[in-house]
Amino acid sequence: MKKDSSVVIVGAGPVGMINALGLARAGVDVTVLETHPGIVPEPRAMTYHWTVHEGMKRLGLLDDMLTEGFKVPEMCYRIFATGEVIRFNIGAIADYTPYPYAISLGQDQLEGIVLRHLADYPNVQIHWNTTMTDLVQDEHGVTVTAERDGQPVTYRADWVIGADGGRSRVRKAIGVEFLGMTWPQRFVATNVVYDFEKYGWGVANYLVDPKYGAVIAKVTRSGIWRVTFSEDASGTLEGIEDRIRAFYAKVFPGPEPYEIKLYSVYNMHQRWAERFRVGRVLLAGDAAHLTNPTNGFGLVSGMLDSQVLYEALAAVIKGEVDDSVLDQYSRDRRRAFEEVASPSSVETKRFVFHSDDPERFKADLERMRRIANDPELLRQQLMIGHRMQTPSLVKPSGLAA
Numbered sequence: 001m002k003k004d005s006s007v008v009i010v011g012a013g014p015v016g017m018i019n020a021l022g023l024a025r026a027g028v029d030v031t032v033l034e035t036h037p038g039i040v041p042e043p044r045a046m047t048y049h050w051t052v053h054e055g056m057k058r059l060g061l062l063d064d065m066l067t068e069g070f071k072v073p074e075m076c077y078r079i080f081a082t083g084e085v086i087r088f089n090i091g092a093i094a095d096y097t098p099y100p101y102a103i104s105l106g107q108d109q110l111e112g113i114v115l116r117h118l119a120d121y122p123n124v125q126i127h128w129n130t131t132m133t134d135l136v137q138d139e140h141g142v143t144v145t146a147e148r149d150g151q152p153v154t155y156r157a158d159w160v161i162g163a164d165g166g167r168s169r170v171r172k173a174i175g176v177e178f179l180g181m182t183w184p185q186r187f188v189a190t191n192v193v194y195d196f197e198k199y200g201w202g203v204a205n206y207l208v209d210p211k212y213g214a215v216i217a218k219v220t221r222s223g224i225w226r227v228t229f230s231e232d233a234s235g236t237l238e239g240i241e242d243r244i245r246a247f248y249a250k251v252f253p254g255p256e257p258y259e260i261k262l263y264s265v266y267n268m269h270q271r272w273a274e275r276f277r278v279g280r281v282l283l284a285g286d287a288a289h290l291t292n293p294t295n296g297f298g299l300v301s302g303m304l305d306s307q308v309l310y311e312a313l314a315a316v317i318k319g320e321v322d323d324s325v326l327d328q329y330s331r332d333r334r335r336a337f338e339e340v341a342s343p344s345s346v347e348t349k350r351f352v353f354h355s356d357d358p359e360r361f362k363a364d365l366e367r368m369r370r371i372a373n374d375p376e377l378l379r380q381q382l383m384i385g386h387r388m389q390t391p392s393l394v395k396p397s398g399l400a401a
Contacts, residue, residue: 005029005125006317008144008157010132010170012036014045014107015285015302016163017114021059022310024121028317031155033130033146035164039115042264043189044107046219046226047072047204047296048303050090051385053099055307064113069105070221076202077352077368080209080251086368087202092378096386104203106219107299135160135173137280159313160281163302166269168287174278180271180342183292185353186233190244190263191224199253206294206352212251213353215294224261227251228293230353233267240265268292270342276305276330284309289337294349297341297388304388305333312393325393332390340387 007023009016012034020030048056048065056062077086094100118124130148137143137160144155162170171178196216197203203218214229229247244263252258269290276283285302312329315321351368355361371377 003141003157004155005031005157007031007159007161007313008033008142008155009161009163010144010168011162011164011285011287012111012126012128013163013165013285014110014114014299015287015306016161017111017118018059018303018306019161019163019284019310019313020124020126021061021114021118021121022306023314024118024124025059026311026314026318027123028314029123030125031157032124032126033132033144033155034126034128035131037128039108039111041106041108041262043191043226043228043262044264045110045293045296045299046104046106046217047300048103048105048110049296049300049385050093050097050099050102050382051389052300052303052307053097053103055303058307060117061113064116065103065105065110068109068113068221069103070203070218072102072104072204072217074202074204075102076205078201078205078207079365080207080212084365086365086372088372088378088381090382092375093382096379096383102204102296104218104220106224109220132164132169132173135170135281142280158280158317161309161313162281162283162287163285165286166271166290168283170281171273171283171287174281176278176283177274178271179274180269180290183268183270184233185230186265186267187228187230187293188240188244188247188263188265189226189228191219191261192227192248192258193223193261194225194252194258195223195256196225196253198256201253206348207251208352208355210354210356212247213355214247214251215352216251237265270346272334272337272342276333277326282309282313282326282329284333288333289342291337291342291345292349293345294352295341295345297345300385301337301341301388304336304390305329308333308390308393315394321394328393332393336388336390340384344384 006029009032075088132146135144142160205216207214272289284305
């Protein structure tokens with residue numbers, strides 16, 4: 001069967017498109033398959049930590065991210081019961097990185113930026129309305145079957161990247177177990193227009209409380225904010241808008257009117273694939289791992305996967321390195337998620353949403369205050385992002401992000 005491209009990427013979210021862009025810039029032919037007809041404007045990822053900025057700069061994306069989004073200079077922990085605010089100033093790592101800030105930008109905005117850049121590369125094709133149904137690999141390549149606009153289609157490639165999310169068809173097709181657990185709570189993520197800044201709120205806030213815990217952060221320059229709270233996953237979705245409004249009534253700092261733009265309800269997981277490579281098929285992003293999003297480490301982990309993967313795969317395709325580097329990709333990125341991103345996200349979720357043990361909460365608060373007031377402790381805390389990075393697999397030294 002004639003080869004369609006060197007690489008088929010299943011999934012046109014940020015992870016899939018970042019891999020496509022990196023490969024395209026290296027001269028690799030890429031076909032991207034995406035079930036949806038275009039970019040999906042749901043409330044999803046929105047915070048990009050300093051660890052990904054250098055990699056985004058290398059791809060030519062960082063300036064556009066800063067133009068459409070904005071810098072986040074600090075993270076605020078607001079104690080609902082007392083009004084205390086504990087601030088983590090990201091500038092504490094200014095001696096380590098030229099990017100001592102996070103970036104706030106809607107995931108759909110990021111996807112739009114990458115899509116515009118991909119338009120400059122004729123060696124990339126994106127097939128929307130195309131759902132993978134199966135794949136079979138042999139020693140020479142991979143055959144992917146799919147439905148496109150209701151019609152069966154077949155693709156042939158040397159390699160496949162599965163970037164098709166937590167329910168990944170690619171992962172299931174290669175028989176890789178998804179280890180871990182599903183939380184008994186679900187998140188309700190809402191986009192709302194409301195002037196939090198009028199009341200002195202920073203642009204990135206954790207509201208800490210066992211009943212009214214939330215992540216509240218500004219998403220767009222135009223004044224859309226993300227308010228995300230937790231509820232029991234076993235409950236009905238009926239009446240969700242009433243519950244959203246009741247939650248707003250408790251936690252919003254003033255009586256001003258608001259406008260709900262969008263909301264979505266989703267289950268939370270701590271899961272990772274047993275391995276990220278099987279033969280000629282590789283996994284990245286949510287197809288490889290899932291975390292609760294309290295820390296904002298879900299998409300960031302996927303971006304860090306991608307910044308290592310696309311350059312390694314391009315080097316393999318060009319014959320510059322042996323494909324054993326892809327096994328190293330699998331080991332490194334699984335370890336970074338399992339040992340750093342996931343446990344850190346679990347701990348932050350516990351503090352923000354489940355602070356119902358008075359003695360432990362008191363100890364947590366004392367620890368957080370010490371960190372906020374000690375530049376060295378704060379630097380160490382913020383450097384967790386450094387431990388989520390893994391080395392480039394094709395360069396003598398240095399981190400891929």
